Amino acid sequence: MQRLAPALRQDNVPLDLISLIKTVLAATKEISFRVSQAHLGGLMGSTLDENIQGEVQKQLDVVANQLIKDVLLESGFVKAISSEEEDTSVPGDENGHFIVSFDPLDGSSNIDINSLIGTIFSIHEAPKDMAADDPDIFKQAGNKQVCAGYVLYGPSTMLVMTTGSGTHFYVLDRTHGGYLLVERNVQIPEETQEFAINMSNQRFWQAPMQDYIADLLKGDQGPRGKNFNMRWIAAMVGDVHRVLTRGGIFTYPADNRNAEKPYKLRLMYEANPMSFLIEQAGGLSMTSEGRIMDIEPTSIHQRVEVILGSKKEVEACLGYYK
Numbered sequence: 632m633q634r635l636a637p638a639l640r641q642d643n644v645p646l647d648l649i650s651l652i653k654t655v656l657a658a659t660k661e662i663s664f665r666v667s668q669a670h671l672g673g674l675m676g677s678t679l680d681e682n683i684q685g686e687v688q689k690q691l692d693v694v695a696n697q698l699i700k701d702v703l704l705e706s707g708f709v710k711a712i713s714s715e716e717e718d719t720s721v722p723g724d725e726n727g728h729f730i731v732s733f734d735p736l737d738g739s740s741n742i743d744i745n746s747l748i749g750t751i752f753s754i755h756e757a758p759k760d761m762a763a764d765d766p767d768i769f770k771q772a773g774n775k776q777v778c779a780g781y782v783l784y785g786p787s788t789m790l791v792m793t794t795g796s797g798t799h800f801y802v803l804d805r806t807h808g809g810y811l812l813v814e815r816n817v818q819i820p821e822e823t824q825e826f827a828i829n830m831s832n833q834r835f836w837q838a839p840m841q842d843y844i845a846d847l848l849k850g851d852q853g854p855r856g857k858n859f860n861m862r863w864i865a866a867m868v869g870d871v872h873r874v875l876t877r878g879g880i881f882t883y884p885a886d887n888r889n890a891e892k893p894y895k896l897r898l899m900y901e902a903n904p905m906s907f908l909i910e911q912a913g914g915l916s917m918t919s920e921g922r923i924m925d926i927e928p929t930s931i932h933q934r935v936e937v938i939l940g941s942k943k944e945v946e947a948c949l950g951y952y953k
């Protein structure tokens with residue numbers, strides 16, 4: 632099996648980006664170990680703090696954030712970082728070539744139940760004419776990402792990553808401590824009979840999503856003429872990993888639970904990197920109005936509607952919004 636660096640060189644990834652990717656992944660190996668230790672490491676449960684988005688921070692969230700932040704800011708490759716767990720962007724090296732956005736531990740509610748969680752990251756080139764402490768440095772569309780990926784801390788620790796030459800799967804080999812390539816150019820089947828949505832929010836969705844899901848539930852008796860199965864891991868990394876592995880549609884649609892917060896998932900460190908991975912695997916990643924990666928961001932913690940997965944199923948869903 633190919634090791635990470637040769638696999639990246641085969642895709643003509645520049646050496647400084649390879650070095651940055653290795654830096655991010657060094658932190659994920661440490662997080663993988665800490666996650667596997669769970670109670671033994673004394674890191675279970677919540678801290679007394681909330682992040683800027685009003686969510687209770689888990690101790691592992693805070694530790695994972697600190698690990699990634701420290702390695703990135705010490706590396707010299709990075710001009711600035713932004714994280715789900717940081718209020719604002721954090722300046723790094725003025726000469727750094729890259730900026731990195733990350734969600735250190737996605738799926739926090741799964742930490743306490745020993746279920747799937749992961750780290751998501753998104754890398755852009757740093758604009759040369761902007762200062763490291765200017766938060767506007769992050770206002771770049773997802774279509775300008777040079778690398779995106781996640782590390783899934785499951786029964787095995789898997790890295791799923793793209794640098795724009797396909798989406799590849801790697802597994803952390805604990806015997807030598809490196810990520811090994813296990814599947815190159817993953818392709819999402821165009822059609823599916825599996826959907827992922829938090830059904831408990833059904834009454835809050837907009838009419839088109841209500842109608843679409845209602846038709847899926849009618850199965851072979853309804854207009855779709857086939858039965859659908861449902862899955863919900865409650866961690867975007869887990870649900871997207873299933874979609875990349877065997878197809879499906881995953882959505883966190885707009886809802887009217889809170890007029891000021893119609894969307895749940897974050898653009899910069901959830902939706903954009905996942906969109907890059909999904910599109911590179913032949914899938915679609917959209918809002919009901921257009922391509923997620925074409926959105927020009929207005930703020931670091933911006934939220935967005937997400938409808939992604941198997942191409943034909945995403946198109947079928949979007950058909951209800953026309």
Ligand code: FDP
Binds near residue numbers: 895
């Ligand atoms: P979490 O808040 O636990 O970090 O990041 C948001 C997210 O998880 C996604 O990973 C996940 O898909 C979704 O929220 C789960 O939402 P529900 O709480 O509605 O199930």
